[in-house]
Amino acid sequence: MSSNHKKIEPRRLKGFQDYMPDVMEIRSGFQAAIRLQAKLAGFREIGTPALEFAETLLGQGSDESDKQVYRFEDQGGRKVALRFDLTIPFARFVAENQGVLVFPFKRLQIGDVWRGENTQKGRYREFCQCDLDIIGVDSANADVEVLSCIYRILCGFDLGGFTMRLGNRVLLSALLVKAFPGIDGAGETAALIALDKIDKIGGEAVAQLLAKIHCATLDSAKSLLVCVQAKDSSGGTDTAVLESYLSGNESGLAELQRMKTILAIMSAVAASAIGGKVRLDMSIARGLAYYTGVVYETTLDGLPGFGSISSGGRYNNLVERFVNRSLPGVGGSIGLDRLLAGLDELGKLGAVKSDMVFIAVATEDALESAASLAGVLRAAGVACDIGMTPGKVGNQFKHADRLGCQLVVTLGTSEVQTDTYNLKNMKTGVEARGLPRLGILEQLKSENN
Amino acid sequence: MSSNHKKIEPRRLKGFQDYMPDVMEIRSGFQAAIRLQAKLAGFREIGTPALEFAETLLGQGSDESDKQVYRFEDQGGRKVALRFDLTIPFARFVAENQGVLVFPFKRLQIGDVWRGENTQKGRYREFCQCDLDIIGVDSANADVEVLSCIYRILCGFDLGGFTMRLGNRVLLSALLVKAFPGIDGAGETAALIALDKIDKIGGEAVAQLLAKIHCATLDSAKSLLVCVQAKDSSGGTDTAVLESYLSGNESGLAELQRMKTILAIMSAVAASAIGGKVRLDMSIARGLAYYTGVVYETTLDGLPGFGSISSGGRYNNLVERFVNRSLPGVGGSIGLDRLLAGLDELGKLGAVKSDMVFIAVATEDALESAASLAGVLRAAGVACDIGMTPGKVGNQFKHADRLGCQLVVTLGTSEVQTDTYNLKNMKTGVEARGLPRLGILEQLKSENN
Numbered sequence: 001m002s003s004n005h006k007k008i009e010p011r012r013l014k015g016f017q018d019y020m021p022d023v024m025e026i027r028s029g030f031q032a033a034i035r036l037q038a039k040l041a042g043f044r045e046i047g048t049p050a051l052e053f054a055e056t057l058l059g060q061g062s063d064e065s066d067k068q069v070y071r072f073e074d075q076g077g078r079k080v081a082l083r084f085d086l087t088i089p090f091a092r093f094v095a096e097n098q099g100v101l102v103f104p105f106k107r108l109q110i111g112d113v114w115r116g117e118n119t120q121k122g123r124y125r126e127f128c129q130c131d132l133d134i135i136g137v138d139s140a141n142a143d144v145e146v147l148s149c150i151y152r153i154l155c156g157f158d159l160g161g162f163t164m165r166l167g168n169r170v171l172l173s174a175l176l177v178k179a180f181p182g183i184d185g186a187g188e189t190a191a192l193i194a195l196d197k198i199d200k201i202g203g204e205a206v207a208q209l210l211a212k213i214h215c216a217t218l219d220s221a222k223s224l225l226v227c228v229q230a231k232d233s234s235g236g237t238d239t240a241v242l243e244s245y246l247s248g249n250e251s252g253l254a255e256l257q258r259m260k261t262i263l264a265i266m267s268a269v270a271a272s273a274i275g276g277k278v279r280l281d282m283s284i285a286r287g288l289a290y291y292t293g294v295v296y297e298t299t300l301d302g303l304p305g306f307g308s309i310s311s312g313g314r315y316n317n318l319v320e321r322f323v324n325r326s327l328p329g330v331g332g333s334i335g336l337d338r339l340l341a342g343l344d345e346l347g348k349l350g351a352v353k354s355d356m357v358f359i360a361v362a363t364e365d366a367l368e369s370a371a372s373l374a375g376v377l378r379a380a381g382v383a384c385d386i387g388m389t390p391g392k393v394g395n396q397f398k399h400a401d402r403l404g405c406q407l408v409v410t411l412g413t414s415e416v417q418t419d420t421y422n423l424k425n426m427k428t429g430v431e432a433r434g435l436p437r438l439g440i441l442e443q444l445k446s447e448n449n
Numbered sequence: 450m451s452s453n454h455k456k457i458e459p460r461r462l463k464g465f466q467d468y469m470p471d472v473m474e475i476r477s478g479f480q481a482a483i484r485l486q487a488k489l490a491g492f493r494e495i496g497t498p499a500l501e502f503a504e505t506l507l508g509q510g511s512d513e514s515d516k517q518v519y520r521f522e523d524q525g526g527r528k529v530a531l532r533f534d535l536t537i538p539f540a541r542f543v544a545e546n547q548g549v550l551v552f553p554f555k556r557l558q559i560g561d562v563w564r565g566e567n568t569q570k571g572r573y574r575e576f577c578q579c580d581l582d583i584i585g586v587d588s589a590n591a592d593v594e595v596l597s598c599i600y601r602i603l604c605g606f607d608l609g610g611f612t613m614r615l616g617n618r619v620l621l622s623a624l625l626v627k628a629f630p631g632i633d634g635a636g637e638t639a640a641l642i643a644l645d646k647i648d649k650i651g652g653e654a655v656a657q658l659l660a661k662i663h664c665a666t667l668d669s670a671k672s673l674l675v676c677v678q679a680k681d682s683s684g685g686t687d688t689a690v691l692e693s694y695l696s697g698n699e700s701g702l703a704e705l706q707r708m709k710t711i712l713a714i715m716s717a718v719a720a721s722a723i724g725g726k727v728r729l730d731m732s733i734a735r736g737l738a739y740y741t742g743v744v745y746e747t748t749l750d751g752l753p754g755f756g757s758i759s760s761g762g763r764y765n766n767l768v769e770r771f772v773n774r775s776l777p778g779v780g781g782s783i784g785l786d787r788l789l790a791g792l793d794e795l796g797k798l799g800a801v802k803s804d805m806v807f808i809a810v811a812t813e814d815a816l817e818s819a820a821s822l823a824g825v826l827r828a829a830g831v832a833c834d835i836g837m838t839p840g841k842v843g844n845q846f847k848h849a850d851r852l853g854c855q856l857v858v859t860l861g862t863s864e865v866q867t868d869t870y871n872l873k874n875m876k877t878g879v880e881a882r883g884l885p886r887l888g889i890l891e892q893l894k895s896e897n898n
Contacts, residue, residue, distance in 0.1 A: 007771055007772065007773070008504055008505060008771055009771070010544035010772065011505075011541075012498060012501070012545065013498065013500055013501065013502060013529060014525075017496075017498065018495065018496065018542055019494075019496030019497075020546070020549070021493035021494060024495055024496055025493070025494065032481065040827040040830065040832045041823075041832075042805060042832060042833065042834030044474070045473040045474065046468055046470055046473055047466075047467065048468075050561060050563070051465060051563070052461070052462065053460065053462060055457055056457060056459070056460075067524070068524075070500075070523060070524075072519075072520075072521030072522075073521075074519060075516070075519075075565040080462060092461075093459075093467055095459035096467070097467060097469070102848070104837050116524040116525075126499060126500065134837070139837045139838045140816075141820070141835065141836070141837050144820060145837070148824070152824075152827070261816065265816070265817050265820045265821075268824075269820070269824060272821070272828075321456065322456055323456065324456070356491060367590060367710065368710075368713060368717065371593060371597070371717070372717055372721075375597070375601075375718060378486075378489040378601070381489065382489070383488055383489045383490075383491060384490075385490075385555070386594065388553050388583070388588045389586060389588045389590065399551070399553075403551060
């Protein structure tokens with residue numbers, strides 16, 4: 001512990017962040033806003049451990065994503081892993097606690113997740129996810145309840161416009177079967193991966209990829225892309241084109257009807273709570289294998305290349321990994337740290353303005369009185385800081401200024417004796433003098449108006 | 450993913466908890482209350498990673514505590530570890546960010562920590578700590594600012610009385626030097642460990658332990674214990690006895706003067722914000738080696754054997770592990786999960802009462818209208834849930850009941866056509882009929898009064 005010891009270099013692991021106070025205030029504020037909106041919509045918050053048995057977490061995404069999982073043997077020789085998302089742990093939670101949960105169960109979970117992936121701007125190895133899910137029912141309204149709550153949450157933040165693009169795995173499969181009769185599972189996976197690249201590589205290149213799939217031709221691939229990329233006047237995928245393309249495929253048409261219901265309600269939500277757009281976009285496929293219905297991604301209008309800040313979809317079979325019970329689910333995740341990185345890039349993460357009062361302590365004998373005044377102000381809901389070491393008022397004023405405090409009360413022997421105080425506005429230089437203790441609170445109200 | 454696959458047993462790691470909604474609501478509420486009180490007192494929240502380089506974390510407590518640290522090699526071959534407290538990462542944070550922090554820096558941090566220790570009731574391998582610290586100054590008022598903020602936070606919870614016992618390492622060393630002239634570092638450590646056991650094994654047994662220390666005799670040990678255990682009328686250690694015992698030891702007497710200042714202000718705080726007691730208790734030594742001044746522990750009055758729910762103290766040399774700069778600090782930690790376990794044991798963790806409204810959807814054609822009504826209620830700050838699948842209103846009523854919703858609105862074809870609604874109180878059976886949309890909000894106000 002002595003200063004002669006060899007120093008340890010103070011450094012973080014690559015891809016891991018310290019959160020400074022201004023950012024943390026916004027981050028905690030966002031979390032509080034998410035909790036409030038989720039509660040208003042009947043979602044209930046749960047928590048699960050950061051560490052799980054490795055077998056619980058692994059084998060759900062690709063080999064690629066398994067490689068990113070932080071895993072090790074604990075002191076008891078158990079193979080454990082840090083969660084890489086909140087969805088798989090939630091499936092474990094539901095399976096383990098199914099006896100006490102009331103289904104359909106609407107869940108909120110806010111927590112950090114860890115992925116040992118390559119770091120890049122806005123991508124970290126530790127980041128916070130905020131997940132909303134409804135489990136135990138497969139219905140359009142469950143889909144809507146998740147999507148609309150996330151939409152409303154995002155409207156509450158000053159994002160400068162966002163777009164929620166909805167796709168649908170069942171519809172996409174129906175389109176693929178229509179386009180490439182006889183397509184198998186491997187072909188479907190390859191097609192989803194190809195379609196997911198439309199934004200990046202363009203329709204022409206995707207058609208070339210699709211044409212390589214068993215049962216596909218360049219012509220059938222191109223006609224599928226015409227259908228998927230046909231837009232209506234809102235800028236979303238044209239459902240009339242989808243309907244005629246799917247003609248005769250009853251299950252596909254039924255899922256299209258469900259998507260129309262979802263879109264109608266979400267359009268009404270978007271009309272009543274302005275801040276974002278909602279669109280059907282059949283090119284949204286999502287990487288993860290477990291989706292079985294609606295999927296969505298959300299992008300910031302001001303940062304087209306930044307990637308998704310919120311995504312998710314319906315997963316009807318996740319709990320079946322653990323138990324013989326069908327518990328269909330739908331969920332969405334807000335990437336809080338991605339969102340903050342996006343806001344930073346948009347120049348929307350400024351310093352938080354302080355309205356804190358500073359109590360300078362001029363003399364040792366004023367310390368108790370100053371502490372008592374701080375207690376009175378704080379109990380009245382006024383944030384205040386206080387000089388740590390009595391004396392040297394000039395230093396305390398400088399410190400108050402660096403903290404962003406505009407209003408300063410100085411306590412010395414005479415203030416303690418008279419029980420009256422002066423409140424100085426450091427910006428205007430104006431000083432309210434001879435205030436009684438509670439008069440400070442009155443004066444603060446007028447200063448802050 | 451198919452249901453024919455071998456099932457994975459859904460299970461948590463030993464010592465790790467799932468947080469169910471009722472507990473989580475209290476837990477998140479406590480965290481919000483801590484954030485508010487900390488902000489009012491000028492503390493600013495930061496965040497640090499869960500994972501740190503192992504060398505940053507290890508070697509700070511005992512070998513015993515190092516053994517409890519979860520550590521492993523990451524994908525890049527780095528030796529990493531999960532944080533076991535928030536104090537050592539904070540020292541790293543301060544050292545790494547000293548160029549941008551304004552000192553004295555008042556810090557709040559709320560986060561999970563991990564210890565692979567033996568599990569027992571109220572002790573987990575993953576638990577949440579809420580830490581308040583002031584770094585960059587060594588003064589009585591800094592000590593008070595941490596202690597008083599934690600005291601006020603604890604008063605805000607319904608703990609049924611708590612006691613904050615303050616000790617002091619400098620004072621204790623001065624007493625030991627007086628009692629056992631010539632005592633060395635090893636002797637002092639042994640003495641601190643022995644004194645920490647007074648509550649468990651009693652003064653007589655502690656005297657026997659102390660007498661074994663180099664330079665000590667049974668007589669000098671007994672006279673030290675008389676001094677340490679002398680109580681004044683408040684039930685705290687008698688400072689007059691300490692003063693006469695320390696006669697001639699100037700640094701010891703100066704530290705006693707500082708403790709008197711701290712105690713005087715904390716007594717005033719305790720008098721103005723009732724909920725707990727504050728006492729000097731010279732037998733509080735605290736296990737960790739890094740403390741260099743005031744130390745404290747807090748116990749629930751209703752659970753004498755439960756252990757500490759909040760503890761901490763002054764540590765003047767922690768940052769020196771990393772940099773050649775003196776940044777003295779003082780801090781306290783609230784063990785949120787310990788606190789919740791204590792409240793559970795006290796029978797104070799009841800179910801959270803719901804005032805949520807339920808919207809039952811009788812017919813498919815009422816779904817859009819029901820979703821719109823839900824949006825209106827939520828935008829007005831009324832929590833509401835909605836039937837997931839139109840039809841079967843009886844099932845939806847049962848679900849509303851299981852959720853604890855007393856008030857139900859049912860929407861069917863006729864409600865949509867007339868745009869008027871009935872609000873039924875399921876407990877009283879009374880139904881307000883023919884309400885216009887906004888009339889529901891009015892009616893809710895009267896139902897909730």
